[in-house]
Amino acid sequence: MIEAVGLTKSYGKTLAVDNLSFSVPTGRVTGFLGPNGAGKSTTMRMILGLDTPTGGSALIDGKRYRDLHQPLRTVGALLDAKWVHPNRSARAHLQWLARSNKLPAKRVDEVLEIVGLTAVAGKRAGGFSLGMSQRLGIAAALLGDPQVLLFDEPVNGLDPEGILWIRKFMHRLAEEGRTVFVSSHLLSEMALTAQELVVIGRGKLISQSSTEDFVAQATENTVLVRGPQLGHLRTALGQAGASVRDEGAGLVVSGMDCADIGELAARTQTVLHELSPQRGSLEEAFMQLTGDSVEYHTEIADAPTPATLVPAGK
């Protein structure tokens, strides 16, 4: 169990993490979601005692990380797969980590086996591909057989096979009753990996809920209505309490399902060319929720984008 209470971090004038409180339950994969620059890595560094919070605190099973004795036995973490000396072999890297926490030397071979790096254990880590580095980082996190695991964007840059491997791996860790906290900036990825979600934007908490709830709440369902004459229908929809917005020649209706809209159309004698339910994509929903809190906006409108199947939210 990880608990953040009022966690705050500023770097000079940049407020990277702003009064952030959340908790990460045991036995589940909890996703830590936020756009680039939202403060995910900073939060994880503070949980591990690498960065000192400007305010608030992060506790692991009620203790500050710095107070843990032989922390590898309690918390395993992969924050950056590149934090390895490039001229050191994978095995030597794991060996010094293991030795520092009095872990048995044979544990090194065990974790190498688990992540499938046994064959290249003697090779210098600097020559590893991103996927292999990521696996080495995971091996390091597993060394002390810890109850709590933190991963910062572990699937970043991995191919689909690697992504699938990591996803299954996290599920297994959680099934074994461990606390798994994994960050990402992709909701679609997290929807498949995480059971719980902590969502942040610009260092602030946006929501903490189960992934299901978050997705349901985030992806608002709308209905697209097209026809030659929609004036009467529009008025009737408004009177019936649905909210309506123009979308090209058609209408996007929310707060009413297809059946009700169809009946209303019949009553107002409106000819319809299309009546189709629209489901917002996860990424869109995520962008909508964190929309105001994205650190680096890009002018999407200016870019020549191909026509999308799902109408843009705004």
Add this chain to the structure above:
Amino acid sequence: MSVLNAERIKLLSTRSPWWCALLAIALPVGLTALIASQAQIQPGDAGNGVYITQMLSSLGRAVVLVMAALSITSEYRFGTIRSTFQVVPHRATALLAKTAVTAIPAMLIGAAVGFGSWAVFQAINSFPELALDTAQDWRAVAGQVLVFGITAVLALGVGMLIRQTAGAVAVLLVYALLVEGLIGLIPKIGDDIQHWLPFFAADRFLGLQDDIPQLRDLPLGPWGYLAYFAAVAAAVLAAGILSAQRRDA
């Protein structure tokens, strides 16, 4: 103990420390051989004494400065310092272990430079004045063990404070090879300041150029100077550890 072992594995699992050690020994010993082959010492010369075999030890010391600074700055460069503090959250413990594991090889290098330079000089150009008779003779040669060890501690402290390899190495080398010598050129106060500079102190402990007139009347004796050199190194190390504890890793 486990932290010391971890640091030892780190040190021995990359090759660069070996190359540094080789360079730190080969450079002064090799050049001493060159000098020995040219040296003419007349009995009763002002220049005679065991210390003339140690005139180039400062080259080895410069390499040790770089080696020790690198041992910490490269950890910052590659991010392994974060792994280090992650597995040993008590930063002072981690850094003191690193200091010990760096200083001990530095002392071995010091021994190799001290005795190596002396032996190679002796072998090429043997003088009775070069025999290790007095305590002073021994200090000049065996004293390198302590001087090199303390030099490593000093460089580690600077590395912890500066963190960047280029910056730390530049500061250390420019200071050791240039600044200390140039300060002596400042009129009037230059000499008095120089008498309290760390590498000047190290050289006085070794007894290099003891016979030069302006180096009589010094504020401290050889062992006093050693203690002073060690105190400066310890203070810099303490500042480095304090800074590492305060700042984000």
